[in-house]
Amino acid sequence: MGTQATYTVVGGLAVALYANSLRGDLVHDDIPAIVRNNDVTGQTPLHRLLVDDFWGTPMSDPVSHKSYRPLTTLTFRANYWTTGLQPFWFHLCNVLLHAACCMLFTRLALNVAKLQTRFAFAAGLIFAAHPVHTEAVSGVVGRADVLACLIFLMSFLLYHDEEMGKYNVTASCILAGLAMLAKETGLTVLLVNLIYDLYKSWPHVKRILCDGKRSDEAVKFTRRAAKVLVAMSALLIFRLALLQGSLPKFSAQDNPTAFHPCPHVRLMTFCYLAVFNCWLLFCPTTLSHDWQMGSIPLVTSLGDYRNLATCIFFGCCLLLAYRCFADFEFHKHSPLVLGCLLLVIPFLPAANLIVTVGFVLAERVLYIPSAGAVLLIVYGAQLLYDSGLIKQKSRLKLAFIILLACFSFKTVYRNRDWATRESLIRSGLRALPHNAKMHYNLANYHRDTSRADLAVKHYREALRLWPTYASAHNNLGTLMTRPEDAENHFQSAIQIQPKHVNAHYNLGQVYRKMNRSLQAVEMLERCLRLDASYTPAYLLLAKLQPGTLSGRLLRHVTRLHPNNPDILSHYAEWLHDNQRTEEAIHFYTRAMVLQSSHKEAFSGWVRCLRSKGRSLYLHHMLMRFRSMTYSKTRTRLVPDVDGERFFKSWDLYKQGQVTSQFNHVSHVICHYNLAQVIDQGFGSNSNAKNQQEQHTTSDISMR
Secondary structure, three states: OOHHHHHHHHHHHHHHHOHHHHHOOOOOOHHHHHHOOHHHHOOOOHHHHHOEOOOOOEOOOOOOOOOOOHHHHHHHHHHHHHHOOOHHHHHHHHHHHHHHHHHHHHHHHHHHOOOOHHHHHHHHHHHHHOHHHHHHHHOHHHHHHHHHHHHHHHHHHHHHOHHHOOOOHHHHHHHHHHHHHHOHHHHHHHHHHHHHHHHHHHHHHHHHHHHOOOOHHHHHHHHHHHHHHHHHHHHHHHHHHOOOOOOOOOOOOOOHHHHOOOHHHHHHHHHHHHHHHHHHHHOOOOOOOOOOHHHOOOOOOOOOOHHHHHHHHHHHHHHHHHHHHHHHHHOOOHHHHHHHHHHHHHHHHHOOOOOOOOOOOOHHHHOOHHHHHHHHHHHHHHHHHHHOOOOOOHHHHHHHHHHHHHHHHHHHHHHHHOOOHHHHHHHHHHHOOOOHHHHHHHHHHHHHOOOHHHHHHHHHHHHHHOOOOHHHHHHHHOOOOOHHHHHHHHHHHHHHOOOOHHHHHHHHHHHHHOOOHHHHHHHHHHHHHHOOOOHHHHHHHHHHOOHHHHHHHHHHHHHHOOOOHHHHHHHHHHHHHOOOHHHHHHHHHHHHHHOOOOHHHHHHHHHHHHHOOOHHHHHHHHHHHHHHHHHHHOOOOOOOHHHHHHHHHHOOOOOOOOOOOHHHHHHHHOOOOHHHOOOOOOOOOOOOOOOOOOOOOOOOOOO
């Protein structure tokens, strides 16, 4: 098979295996990172991508996740700009990026690792089918890992591939910077490039170190190494500066091992987690989208049988390391050295050795390390094939076919789990039934689908498995019918997590229902001290406060969210109720400009005009609108039920005269002189998230 055909088949297999993921929804971390991210949906200027984290929070904010991936966010924004929030196109982009990674990896195996063509082809096929990639490819947020891997491989090939211009160091370093902007682990390509270059240049370097004999090759290597080290230092300084003097804050439920007080427990558990990650690369039988909390129990004693697996694993690692160092002299096993570098170095940022990470285990971070694992597997098969130890070589081919078939089946089946929110949660619960987070997520799903009894059951199970689960207490409290029970759960959430803003707000709601107004006000004020931009607390306080103080609170909220039509309409209603009709018209009109089909704003606008004695003008505008829609459609439209009831309530028309739906309100607005009522100077530079007052506020799950 020719080289071009090899690349085509590998890319085609990658697309074919993930074709069923194209029908999937946006689920799990896709919601906060894409659907609710103003940087993606274009509600913030483009330059905000350079100062916000991956989730749309300013990097300077103390609560920021500190994950800086503007290049990935830019691709999401491009998706949204071209096709909106249609999941198909987001998934298609991920699949195509994965196919490109598979082809580049095949080129690496063929041109840099120097595997035989048949084995380089096998490596590409296994990488394309590996089930551990499903989270990175089928989960849209996993694009950060896939995109970083794509640029990682391009940087590596520019540095080491002779056909692409060997030792193109400058371009390779630029790509490494772009890989870091896709995901932080992309920066590790510079370290891989440098160490593999040292391996290839070691005979010349050794000669100058041991014998003092200078050679042109050693000088060239020194210059390349200097460029790489300067680029790496500059990028590291830039990345550290982005932390703005603070590290991301995680909790014990995110990474229980990191918060355990005993150093030996942390050491043994972190070592075992490395073993478990490696197991997923070589035998991905159990996969889950979330491994937090008690998914992997802590290793608390030397007698734990898992320590045996750790010892065997690190023993094998030492043997591989010895073999790699020994090969620096002879250069007989370059695929072995390269495979170990790709397996170990990109995994280091997630190993809790350099910084504490916010997860126990995440399959998508294994996307780049899996390239090293595949390279080691295939190179081992090539050595067996060439050694003659296997007399019937067809057995090796059969083993490869079985492995590829198993991986392919597992990948296609796993893609189905990522299709919907429910299927993903249920698959996680099947894999990790003892994980409190899985029960919590399933309870959230039942709550959102109005199955309160099932939600309560799973919230209680989550609390049984993890008694200090503050968010489970909070959400369970929102489902309690007795205020006393709700109060207990909200107080438990606050006791466990004193800065739990939602629990403070919900407790204030409970106190208001129990006519304990002073306690409600106190709780809401505490809520605002924790988060000065928490809009629901302002709205509820406005209800509890009399007169002008209520208006001042609502006015402050409009400054926080000048582009939220619901809030503008709410403030306009207060203005109208307090006989400030002209100001009310101003805010109602602003709301309709932002959302032409906003019913509350339109009805309030009509009420204000009527109260000002402009019924004739109002009648003229609505009749003009009626004639426009009638002449355009040449038929009578079905009236909106709420709209029909609205017009009847004001007696503006006879029964049956209203023939238009409210989603055509923009035709009315365009005939109203907006310039007379909109103050062009009004606005705010606040980018706070739009929030509306709710009965209770629930927590969501986000990595």
